[in-house]
Amino acid sequence: MDFHRYAIYVTPPEGEFAAFGAAWLGWDSAQGCAVAHPEVPGLPAPVAEITETPRKYGLHATIKPPFGLAEGQGEAGLVAAFERFCAGEAAVTLEGVQIAGLGRFLALVPVGDQSALNGLAARAVAAFEPWRAPLTEAQLARRRAGGLTPAQDAHLLRWGYPYVMEEFRFHITLTGKRPKAELAPIKAALEARLGPLVPQPYVIDALSLMGEDEMGRFHLLHRQTLTA
DSSP: OOOSEEEEEEOOOSSHHHHHHHHHHTEETTTTEEOOOOOOTTOSSOHHHHTTTTGGGOSOEEEEEEEOBOTTOOHHHHHHHHHHHHHTOOOEEESEEEEEEETTEEEEEEESOOHHHHHHHHHHHHHTGGGBOOOOHHHHHHHHTTOOOHHHHHHHHHHSOSSOGGGOOOOEEOOOOOOHHHHHHHHHHHHHHTGGGSOSSEEEOEEEEEEEOTTSOEEEEEEEEOOO
């Protein structure tokens, strides 16, 4: 399969959390296939509608945002660089993660100290810059259309994405943007079904190299343990 963009994510290992997350979103990035949505009582709208926007990414948290390959770079070399990077990084243990609102969408966000995780993300962003193709003027314009702070715009120009380095916020997206009145019942329904499946503490001991297909769906290419 040909991929036109790549990314580095945190994705869950096989297990109940990963299986429910894939079904909730409707896309299993590890298997590269659509998954039937679960029955979740108490939702104010169908699961397919709630999860339409984040579906194509699969259950994940972004570490290195999606990027096209720079001229002269190839997937095999990227995989090798990814393996080397992971061999030099140690696992990160978070106190936990919890469901929270981020604007008008819901995500799993960290509890407790995040400094080690933020450092890992910053090093990944910088380490894979040689592999990233520069953004086009059209891509820059699309990113700027939503409004960026001066710091975010500087990151966009330097790193190809505004929400990196000190602007980075680890989150595992669970919904698209929803009406404010829906957030509380969706959160309650997810806490009942998803909450017991989420590992606590939350250990990040591997990173996932992802590829985006022509339909915009992300596939797991390589999951590498952090072994430093």
